[in-house]
Amino acid sequence: MFKIILPALFTVSLCFGAEPMPMQKMDVVQDGDTRKSLGIKGTMKGAHQLSNMRAHMTALADIVKYMNSDQYDEASKVASEKLGLTVSMNSMCGNFGSKSFETMGVAFHKSADILAQTLKTKDHAKSMIALEKVMNGCVLCHSTFKQ
Ligand code: HEC
Numbered sequence: 001m002f003k004i005i006l007p008a009l010f011t012v013s014l015c016f017g018a019e020p021m022p023m024q025k026m027d028v029v030q031d032g033d034t035r036k037s038l039g040i041k042g043t044m045k046g047a048h049q050l051s052n053m054r055a056h057m058t059a060l061a062d063i064v065k066y067m068n069s070d071q072y073d074e075a076s077k078v079a080s081e082k083l084g085l086t087v088s089m090n091s092m093c094g095n096f097g098s099k100s101f102e103t104m105g106v107a108f109h110k111s112a113d114i115l116a117q118t119l120k121t122k123d124h125a126k127s128m129i130a131l132e133k134v135m136n137g138c139v140l141c142h143s144t145f146k147q
Contacts, residue, residue: 033146038096041147045095049147052092056138059083067119067127075127076119083112083134101145108137 040046059082066075085106093105115130 035142035144035146036098037146038098038101039147040096046147049092049096056083060135060138063115063119063131067124067131070122072119072122072127076116079112079119079134080116083109084116085109085113098145101141104137104141104144108134108141111137 040049059078062078062082063075066072066078086109089109090106093109094102096102111130111133115127115134118127118130121127
């Protein structure tokens with residue numbers, strides 16, 4: 001009897017024993033903060049950057065609000081003026097001492113200019129795809145950099 005049960009228990013415990021390993025590895029990746037620091041936390045520059053970020057959030061909400069009420073020209077104006085690659089946005093992105101941050105920021109602002117152009121066509125489906133690309137730009141940078 002034991003000759004059957006013991007190996008069976010051993011096999012079962014091996015299976016369950018093997019299970020938590022990948023889970024633990026995932027937890028480590030989720031909890032460990034691998035983002036690169038810009039070294040601006042708690043500085044005036046940092047405060048300015050965060051306020052700029054909150055304005056980005058407002059712009060996204062306004063774009064969706066205008067799209068939902070068929071005001072595509074207004075949505076386009078917000079995308080271009082608040083998120084597009086204006087002279088000031090361009091110089092701000094290059095002001096953090098990181099070339100890859102700048103590249104990511106500029107690509108993000110360019111995607112907002114494409115969104116602004118797409119919104120002008122009043123094509124909801126195409127505008128949603130362009131908006132998705134813009135939002136992916138927010139996500140990519142946030143997962144790469146911190147203050
Ligand atoms: C090129 C990089 C980059 C892009 C693109 C970017 N962000 Fe950020 N954002 C940051 C960094 C860095 C922080 C600081 C995060 C930290 O230190 O934890 C931040 C913080 C924020 C915060 C927190 C503000 C606060 O007061 O604490 C919000 C909200 C935010 N971003 C919204 C957005 C939105 C919405 C977009 C896209 C429309 C966006 N960001 C695009 C880099 C970026």
